[in-house]
Amino acid sequence: MSALLRKLERFGPLDRDERAAIERLCDNVVHCRPDDEVGRGGPAGTVPVVLNGFAFRARLLSDGRRQIQRLFIPGDLCRHIDGFLLPQSDDTLQALTAATVAMIPGASLAGLLEGQPRIARAFRAQSVVADAIQDEWVTSLGRRTAYERMAHLFCETFLRLRGAGLSDHNHCELPLTQTDLGDIAGLSTVHVNRVLQQLRRDGLIMLRGSSLTIPDVAQLLKAADLDPSYLQIEALPDPAGQPSDRASAA
Amino acid sequence: MSALLRKLERFGPLDRDERAAIERLCDNVVHCRPDDEVGRGGPAGTVPVVLNGFAFRARLLSDGRRQIQRLFIPGDLCRHIDGFLLPQSDDTLQALTAATVAMIPGASLAGLLEGQPRIARAFRAQSVVADAIQDEWVTSLGRRTAYERMAHLFCETFLRLRGAGLSDHNHCELPLTQTDLGDIAGLSTVHVNRVLQQLRRDGLIMLRGSSLTIPDVAQLLKAADLDPSYLQIEALPDPAGQPSDRASAA
DNA sequence: CGCCTTGTTGAATACTGTCAATACACGTGG
DNA sequence: CCACGTGTATTGACAGTATTCAACAAGGCG
Numbered sequence: 001m002s003a004l005l006r007k008l009e010r011f012g013p014l015d016r017d018e019r020a021a022i023e024r025l026c027d028n029v030v031h032c033r034p035d036d037e038v039g040r041g042g043p044a045g046t047v048p049v050v051l052n053g054f055a056f057r058a059r060l061l062s063d064g065r066r067q068i069q070r071l072f073i074p075g076d077l078c079r080h081i082d083g084f085l086l087p088q089s090d091d092t093l094q095a096l097t098a099a100t101v102a103m104i105p106g107a108s109l110a111g112l113l114e115g116q117p118r119i120a121r122a123f124r125a126q127s128v129v130a131d132a133i134q135d136e137w138v139t140s141l142g143r144r145t146a147y148e149r150m151a152h153l154f155c156e157t158f159l160r161l162r163g164a165g166l167s168d169h170n171h172c173e174l175p176l177t178q179t180d181l182g183d184i185a186g187l188s189t190v191h192v193n194r195v196l197q198q199l200r201r202d203g204l205i206m207l208r209g210s211s212l213t214i215p216d217v218a219q220l221l222k223a224a225d226l227d228p229s230y231l232q233i234e235a236l237p238d239p240a241g242q243p244s245d246r247a248s249a250a
Numbered sequence: 251m252s253a254l255l256r257k258l259e260r261f262g263p264l265d266r267d268e269r270a271a272i273e274r275l276c277d278n279v280v281h282c283r284p285d286d287e288v289g290r291g292g293p294a295g296t297v298p299v300v301l302n303g304f305a306f307r308a309r310l311l312s313d314g315r316r317q318i319q320r321l322f323i324p325g326d327l328c329r330h331i332d333g334f335l336l337p338q339s340d341d342t343l344q345a346l347t348a349a350t351v352a353m354i355p356g357a358s359l360a361g362l363l364e365g366q367p368r369i370a371r372a373f374r375a376q377s378v379v380a381d382a383i384q385d386e387w388v389t390s391l392g393r394r395t396a397y398e399r400m401a402h403l404f405c406e407t408f409l410r411l412r413g414a415g416l417s418d419h420n421h422c423e424l425p426l427t428q429t430d431l432g433d434i435a436g437l438s439t440v441h442v443n444r445v446l447q448q449l450r451r452d453g454l455i456m457l458r459g460s461s462l463t464i465p466d467v468a469q470l471l472k473a474a475d476l477d478p479s480y481l482q483i484e485a486l487p488d489p490a491g492q493p494s495d496r497a498s499a500a
Numbered sequence: 501c502g503c504c505t506t507g508t509t510g511a512a513t514a515c516t517g518t519c520a521a522t523a524c525a526c527g528t529g530g
Numbered sequence: 531c532c533a534c535g536t537g538t539a540t541t542g543a544c545a546g547t548a549t550t551c552a553a554c555a556a557g558g559c560g
Contacts, residue, residue, distance in 0.1 A: 011335070059389045061475050067392040069385045080381050082374040089382065089480060124332040131330050132339065134384045135319045139309045141391035142317040142436030177506065186392030188549050193508060225311050230339060427538065438517050443540060508555070523540070
């Protein structure tokens with residue numbers, strides 16, 4: 001729960017009542033074990049929200065190729081905020097770890113957004129960020145090298161986790177196998193393995209199992225040719241105490 | 251103008267007043283020539299909407315690599331519908347042809363959406379579709395071959411144009427150079443050229459200049475390993491007169 | 501201990517990119 | 531009318547990146 005609130009409050013403060021309303025929205029949760037499909041067979045007009053754990057949405061091509069379209073961390077909506085307006089796609093939503101997922105009825109969400117401008121603003125702002133993340137992945141998949149893509153993935157995910165309060169200094173959990181990493185970055189498992197070794201040799205990451213450490217985020221950002229401002233998260237500890245301009249949204 | 255209305259009305263009928271309100275929203279237009287940057291220097295909280303012509307948004311990497319993130323056809327919003335909530339990215343928005351673009355103030359748009367549920371529903375539904383298109387491109391760039399990606403691009407764009415009333419039987423305009431095609435599909439110009447030749451040899455497309463003809467859409471869809479339902483556009487003339495289930499949104 | 505998943509390695513292949521040259525089309529100016 | 535220039539399309543040769551296949555190692559778990 002706190003990850004969602006924390007994420008929403010990055011876009012504007014919420015009072016006690018508003019928080020409570022959001023919590024009420026999330027009263028119907030399902031518990032998933034790793035690899036469980038989430039929300040299969042649930043009611044159609046529902047928006048799953050990850051409260052704890054990791055999940056992803058993937059698309060399968062006819063010959064078995066898999067592309068992970070989005071990676072969800074605690075606090076993430078697993079569907080477009082207005083997705084209940086249209087029939088659901090048949091892409092699979094799957095848990096990566098043990099996870100608790102709130103199944104929010106689309107109508108309840110829409111109702112709340114209509115009546116509560118500050119809540120609406122927070123939800124909609126976060127969906128703008130989700131969109132920007134998607135655009136960044138188009139850029140990565142289209143034009144970045146394998147090495148840059150992996151660097152991008154690690155940076156982005158680390159910063160997103162930090163924004164959710166789930167990082168520890170320069171370290172976070174990243175429960176993805178090399179096959180998963182490949183299905184995110186559009187690479188074969190073997191190539192992922194080789195690129196990881198390169199990144200380790202270059203001192204940019206330490207990755208063992210699901211434990212990721214990034215000694216120097218700025219350096220990794222540079223390796224990814226990435227400007228993280230689209231995430232709306234402070235990427236680096238303010239070096240000179242310059243005021244952030246993030247809050248100056250229109 | 252009509253392309254926007256036509257597109258919105260796919261998601262629910264609008265009455266005379268509603269149409270008029272949308273038209274009023276678009277009263278501030280700019281005229282672009284090919285390659286003009288759109289909306290550069292305009293006010294920050296504005297949502298450009300293409301009324302006529304083609305445009306795209308692209309991202310440049312530091313060494314000059316370019317990725318076209320989205321292709322805009324008449325009726326398309328060039329920014330997230332709630333994008334005015336956050337600072338604007340510095341990606342370039344550029345006209346591909348002569349184009350007229352309405353610069354909608356974010357506040358006006360938000361105000362209209364708030365007061366007019368049916369208009370809001372239409373705008374939001376189309377933004378769900380835009381999102382689905384983006385996810386499809388992630389899949390393509392990550393996991394489809396060059397050949398499949400080009401087939402996908404042609405199918406998708408043709409169907410989108412048809413949804414906007416801008417196709418003629420199996421033909422449409424596609425004012426993209428091979429360099430542009432490469433920057434969309436994440437390929438080099440040379441490779442685009444070779445893949446095009448292959449597609450032509452296979453009888454899947456006819457492309458000369460900006461004139462695209464698709465003899466058999468179903469066949470091209472198959473070549474792309476693509477299910478076009480995400481576009482919410484009738485891809486094929488109803489073969490058996492089965493009722494469309496598109497209208498059954500929640 | 502043995503099985504299963506995940507990670508690692510090497511060799512061969514396939515796909516895609518780069519470089520460089522050439523062809524073609526169109527519009528301009530001579 | 532033709533020469534020329536610019537942008538786009540096409541081609542060939544070559545290099546580089548990533549994939550495939552196949553094997554093997556390492557770790558966790560029953």
